[in-house]
Amino acid sequence: MSQPQSAAAPVRKPVEGFLDNKKFLHPKFAANYGNWKTHDRPRPGVLHHVSKTGDEVWSIKCGTQRQMDHYTVRNLCDIADSHGEGFMRFTMRSCVEFPVSTEAKVAPLIAELEKNGFPVGGTGNSVSMVAHTQGWLHCDIPGTDASGVVKSMMDDLIDEFRHENMPNRVKLSTSCCEINCGGQADIAVVVQYTKPPKINHDLVSAICERPTVVARCPVAAIRPTIINGKPSLEVDEKKCVCCGACFPPCPPMQINDPDANKIAIWVGGKNSNARSKPTFHKLVAAGLPNNAPRWPEVNAVVRRILMAYKADGRPWERMGEWIDRIGWPAFFEKTDLPFTKHMIDDWRGGRVNLNASTHLHF
C-alpha cells in the first residue's frame, strides 16, 4: 500500500485509540446517565425526557442532507450556540438533536432551525430521514446516485417528516447497488440489475484474480475460460441472477448499464424486536426507471405505499405488520402495484415463503 507523505516531514506515529464521549455529553445527559425514567413528545421533532430525579431535558431534532459542506455544519453549530446549549448529537439517520435544559428554549430553537432550512421532525410515528449511501458521488460500483434519490424523496415526504401521522415509525433506506449498504427498512429503494455482466475480456487477466471472482458468484455461474488466447471468464447467462457481486472484484465484468439498471422497491423490513421479530424487506415493485435527477416514478410508488399505510394501518402497526394483517393481495390492490412471478421466492430455502396453509385474504 502506498503511503503518501511529504519527504521532509518526520514520520508521525498515530495515537491509536477510541475517543471517550464523556466530554461531549450535554450536562443533563451526563448528570442523569443511566437514570432516565420516561419521555414524551410535546410535539413532532421534540423529545422530552425525565429522569428518576425529576431532571428534564428537551431534544429538538432536525433533518440534514448528510453530505454536508462545512458551511452547513458551522451553521448548525451557530444555532446550537445561539439557541441551544452548545451541544449536539447526530442520530443513526443523519438527523441532529439539540439538547436543551429548559422548555422555554424549545420554540425559539425550532424557529431558528426552520428559518435556516433545517426541517424539524423525524420523531415518533413520522417518516424518518432516509438511510443514506454513496452512489455516484463516491462509490466505485454504484448503479444510481444516493444523495439525489434521497433529496428528491425527502422533498416529497417532508410533510410526513414534520408530522407524526403514520401508524408507527417509518424507516426508509436507499441503496445504490444490490449490496444494500442502506439496510433493511419499512420502504427500501434499491438498484436492481436486469442484465448479466458485460465482460471486457481484454482486461480480465490483467485486473481480476479469476478464482476469487468465480468464488463470489452466489449461483456458480462464472467459469474460467480462454478468450483470444488470454485467460478470461465467462458467464452462464441462464444461471446468472444479475446480482453484480462479480463486479467489485472484477470491474471488467460491467454490471451497470444506464438503461438496464432499474430500481426496485422493497417493503416491510423491520429491525426492532418490538412485537414481531426483525424481518427483511420484501420485493413489491421493480422495473422502475433509473430516472435522474429526480426519479419521479420511484417517488410516486413510495408515496402510494406510504399513503395506503397511513390510511389503513392501525396504531403501532409497522408497515410489515400492517401488511401481515390485511394480506399481500390487499397490499397490491391498495397500492395498485402488479404482483409478478419475480416476487415468488426461489432462492435457497425459499419454500418457507410460500403459503402452506389456507390462510387466505379475499
Add this chain to the structure above:
Amino acid sequence: MSQPQSAAAPVRKPVEGFLDNKKFLHPKFAANYGNWKTHDRPRPGVLHHVSKTGDEVWSIKCGTQRQMDHYTVRNLCDIADSHGEGFMRFTMRSCVEFPVSTEAKVAPLIAELEKNGFPVGGTGNSVSMVAHTQGWLHCDIPGTDASGVVKSMMDDLIDEFRHENMPNRVKLSTSCCEINCGGQADIAVVVQYTKPPKINHDLVSAICERPTVVARCPVAAIRPTIINGKPSLEVDEKKCVCCGACFPPCPPMQINDPDANKIAIWVGGKNSNARSKPTFHKLVAAGLPNNAPRWPEVNAVVRRILMAYKADGRPWERMGEWIDRIGWPAFFEKTDLPFTKHMIDDWRGGRVNLNASTHLHF
C-alpha cells in the same frame, strides 16, 4: 408381475370404479346433507349435531385397536344393530362413530360399548387415538412395531381419551421408521436410526439398482464402488445422516439394528389452519430405547409432555401454540428433557429456525 389364478376359472374382468357412499349414510346424514347448523358435545365421546331445519343427530365415538380380527368388527356391528341404528363410520384415526336419532339411545349405547371393551371418548379436547402404522406386523422396513407401541401408549392414556381435560385436541402419531407414514402430530413417536447402514456387499449387485440407490440419498453419501470384484456401494459415514432412505430400494444396506434403533419424540405438529398455520412437529427427545413389548421409557416421556401441557396450556392452545407462548426453554424445563445440539436445525434452509431476534424467554 405374476398374476396368481386358478387355471380353471375364466378370467374375470374387474369392475373398476369408486363406490358411491350414499347408501351407507345414516338417514339423518342423508336428509340434512350440507345443511347443518351447529353442534355441541353433551359429554366426552358424544357429538350432537343440529341441522338448519332443527333435525338432530347424536354420534357416539369409541376407540378400537385398528388391526381388528373379524370378531371385533362383528362385535361392533352387533352393537350398532342392537343399540344403534345399523350404521357406523370410521374416523381418520380408526375410531368408530355410531349415529343415532334420539338422545335416549346415547347412554345405553355408551354402556354397551364400554361393556364390550370399546372406550368411549376421543372427541373435542381429549387425547385422540394414535395415527397408526404397520411396523413388524407387516412392513418390510420397520424399525419397531406400531400396533404394540400404540397399544401400550393408549393403555396409559385411556383416561385422557375418555375425558376432555386438555387445553385443545391432542393428536398423536407413531411411525415405525423415519419415513413417518403416521404423519405430523402434536406428539409423534418415531424411530430414529443412529448408525449408517451396514452393507452386505454380496447381495448389492444382485438386488439393487445402484444409480437408483445413489439418487435416493438426501445427502449424496452413497458412491458406487467395486468390492471383491463385484459392483457394490459404499457410504461416506461422515456425511450419512442415518435416514434409512437407501434401505427400501436396497435391503442389503441394512439400517435396522436392535440396539442402534432408537425412538425419538417430536412435538408441536399441527395440520389444521385454526389460528396458526399448519406446522411440522419438532424434535424434543431422542435416544430412547426401542424397548418392546411396552416401551415404558417412551410412554413416560409422552406422559410428561402431556401433563405439562395439560397443567399449563390455555384454552384452545394446541401443543405448539402453548410452547410458542411459554418458549422452548420453559418447555424443556417443565418436561425435564435435555436440550441438545441435535435439535439445532442444520438441514437446508435451517437458518430460519434459529432465533434471529432478542425474543427470549427467561
Add this chain to the structure above:
Amino acid sequence: MVKPMHPTPMLDELEKGPWPSFVTGIKRLAKDNNMAVDLLGQLEHSYETRMGHWKGGTLGVIGYGGGIIPRFSEIKNPDGGYRFPDAGEFHTLRIMPAAGMHYDTNTLRQLCDVWVKHGSGLIALHGQSGDIMFQGADSASVQKAFDEFNEMGFDLGGAGPALRTSASCIGAARCEQSCFDEAKVHHLVINEFLDELHRPALPYKFKFKFSGCPNDCTNSIQRSDFATIGTWRDNIQTDDAMGQTWFAKHGVNELVNDVIGMCPTRALQLKATKDVKKSAEISSLTLDGSQSLEIDNKSCVRCMHCVNVMTGALAPGKDKGVCILIGGKSVLKIGASMGTVVVPFMKLDSDEDYENYLDLCHRVMDFFADNALEHERTGEMIDRIGLASFLEGIEVDVDANMINRPRMNPYVNMADWPVAAA
C-alpha cells in the same frame, strides 16, 4: 384342525391394559386359523429380535398393476423353508371404502365373511391413506378375495408409483363447517383417474385429499400432493340469537382471551354496538344490549378459529368454494413438505365448475407425469423447478395469496419484468 400356539410371552404383555388389544384379537383368530397362529409366531420373533422379518415382492390381480402389498417371511428354517409356514405369505389387499368411511352393518359383515373365506380374518380399519387393509392372504387367495370384494362393488386401492387411495372428511354429511360436497368431488376424482390408480405409470405416488374446511380433518396439506380444502370469499355469517346465548354463557373475559385474542390477524374487535363500522366488509354479532363483536373480513384469513369456538353464532360465508394446495408429502429426500397454495379460490357448484376442476387435476397430473424425475413427488419437483415454472406449466396465473411474503433477496433476473407486470 388348528396347530398349536407358539409361546408368545412378549406379545402376551400386550394383552394387558384397558385399550382394545390387537394381540387378543389375533389370538381369537388363532383359535381356528393357522395363519394367525404363525403370524403370532413371526411377530413374537420380531419382538424378541427387535427386527422386522418381512420382505416385499411383486403380486397383483388381473388387469391391475398395483393395490396388493406382498409380504414373504424372511424367517427360514435351516432347510430354507418358512419357519412360520402358514404366515410365510402374508399379503395385504388395499380396498377403497366409500367416501367418508360410512358403512351399514350388513356390508361390514359381508366384508368379514369374504375375508374369513380367503384370508386371515385380520382387517385394519383403516390405513393412513384411507384404505381398508385386508391383511394376510397367501398368493393363491389374493385374486379370489379381490373378485368377491369387487362383486360387492368395492375396488382396489393404489400402491406403487400411481394415484393413491384418497380420503375425504365427513363434511357435508354431518358437519356445519363444510364448504363443498367433499364426497362428490372425491368420487369424481377417483373415477376420473382410475387408470392412474390401477396401472402405475407415474414417476411416483400421487395423493388427493379433501377437507370441507380449513380445519383440515384429513391432514391434506401435509399428507397429499393435491389438497382440496373448502373455504369462502365473502363475510363470516352471524346469528345474533346464538351469539347472545353464547355470550350469556361464556362472558367477556372468555370472549377477549379465547376468541378475540387468538385471531391470528386481529380481524376481531370488541365494539360498542353503536360504534360498529358500517361497511360491506364488516360483519358483526351482537352480544348483549350494548356490545358487539366486529369482524373485519378483509383482515380475516378464514382460519376457522372464531367459527369453531362460536359455532352456530358464527359460520363460514355464503360464497363458498375451495382452495387447492399442491406438494404435500412426508420426509424423504428434502424433508417433510407441505402443499402450498396453487389455486386460492375456485367455485365448486355448477357442472362447469366441476369440469374446470377436473381439467386442472389433469393438467397437474400430466405435468407431473412429464416432468418429475423418477421417485420424485410433486413437492420435490416444485422445489426443484420453482413454483413459478410449475404454475406456467399448469397454466395458472400467479396470485399474491400463494405466498407468505414476496422474496427477500434480489437474486432474480427480471429482464422480462415488463411482460410479467403487464
Add this chain to the structure above:
Amino acid sequence: MVKPMHPTPMLDELEKGPWPSFVTGIKRLAKDNNMAVDLLGQLEHSYETRMGHWKGGTLGVIGYGGGIIPRFSEIKNPDGGYRFPDAGEFHTLRIMPAAGMHYDTNTLRQLCDVWVKHGSGLIALHGQSGDIMFQGADSASVQKAFDEFNEMGFDLGGAGPALRTSASCIGAARCEQSCFDEAKVHHLVINEFLDELHRPALPYKFKFKFSGCPNDCTNSIQRSDFATIGTWRDNIQTDDAMGQTWFAKHGVNELVNDVIGMCPTRALQLKATKDVKKSAEISSLTLDGSQSLEIDNKSCVRCMHCVNVMTGALAPGKDKGVCILIGGKSVLKIGASMGTVVVPFMKLDSDEDYENYLDLCHRVMDFFADNALEHERTGEMIDRIGLASFLEGIEVDVDANMINRPRMNPYVNMADWPVAAA
C-alpha cells in the same frame, strides 16, 4: 483563484424543493474550491450518463492498513488526463466519532477547519457504519488531514477485511430503556481490538454494534456480525401511579387493542385487580380502582412493545444484562442474514463481567480468523459449518433460547446423543 463552474442542469434540479440540498452545499464550497467545482462536473457527468465514474485503488496512512477509501476519476480526456482534474483524486477518510455521535460545537468547528485546510470541505455525518466521512482529499493530503484529526484525539475507522467502525445507540445518556452502558462497552471493544481495526488481517469485515434494548436503534441484528443488545431476566417493573395516569388518558379500548392485543406471546391479560395471580413470575399494574394489567413474565419475550407504549408505567426489569447475536450482514452470496442468538443473557456490571465479555469477543474473532474462508462473513461461516460447530468452537453451551424451534427433520446422526444429553 477559483475556476469557472461546469454547467450542471441536472444537478440544479436537486436544488429545488424544501429538503436541505447537498448540491447547494457543494456549490457553496465551489465558490472558493476547485475540487468542489470539478466534483460537480464529474457528478453531473454521472447524472447524464447514468453511470458511476470512480475507481478504487490503494492508499493509506502511516502505520495503518485501512481506513481510507481511495477514489480516482475514470473520466479522462483523450490525452489520458483527468477531465475534472481537481477532483481526479477524491479520497475519503473514515474517522470514528465518539460513541453516540455527541459533539460540542467547538470540536465540530475544529473538524471543519482541518477539512477545509486539507480536503474538499465536504463531510458526511455519518456513514452507515458510524464513521464521520471526510470526503474529498487528494493523495498528497490524506496523511496531513489524518494527522490533524488524530491530534484532536480522533482515530481512523475501519475498511477492508478488518474490524469496522462500530455504533452504539444514545442509550444510557438519554434513554429510559437502556439496559447496559452502551458507550462504555463500545469504547472497551474498539480499544481492545485496535490492531484488527487498523491492520486488516481478517478473512473479511467484522462489525460490532451496541443497542441498549431490544428496540435495537442501531439495527445491530441485521447490520453487525456481533450484536450486543440490552435486556433483562426478571419481571417487568411497574409504576402504579403512572399506570393510572396512562389509563385515565387512554382508556380500556386502547389498552386492549394497542397493548394487550399486540403482545406477541399473550403475556398480557386484563384482570380484575382481585383476580391477579399471586406468583413470583407475575407483575401487575393497577389501572383504576378495580382493574389491573397482569403480566405473565414467563411468557413475556422482552419485545419492548408494552414498555414502549406505556413508558414510565412499565419498565425493563432490574436484573439487566445483554444478549449477543452473531452473524448479521448484507446480501452477498447467501442473501441477507441476521445475527442469531449465541448468548441469550450475560451480565455486564462488574469488571469480571466485562472481562468475560471481552474474552468471548476474542474467542469469536479468533475462531472467525482461523475458520472463515476468504471474503466470508461470520453469518456465512456459521451457515456453512452449522451453529452447533460454531458454538463448540467458541466454547459456548447450546441453549434453547438460541432457536425459534427445534429441527423438524430427522436428518441428523445422533450416535453421540448420550454424551450430548448428559
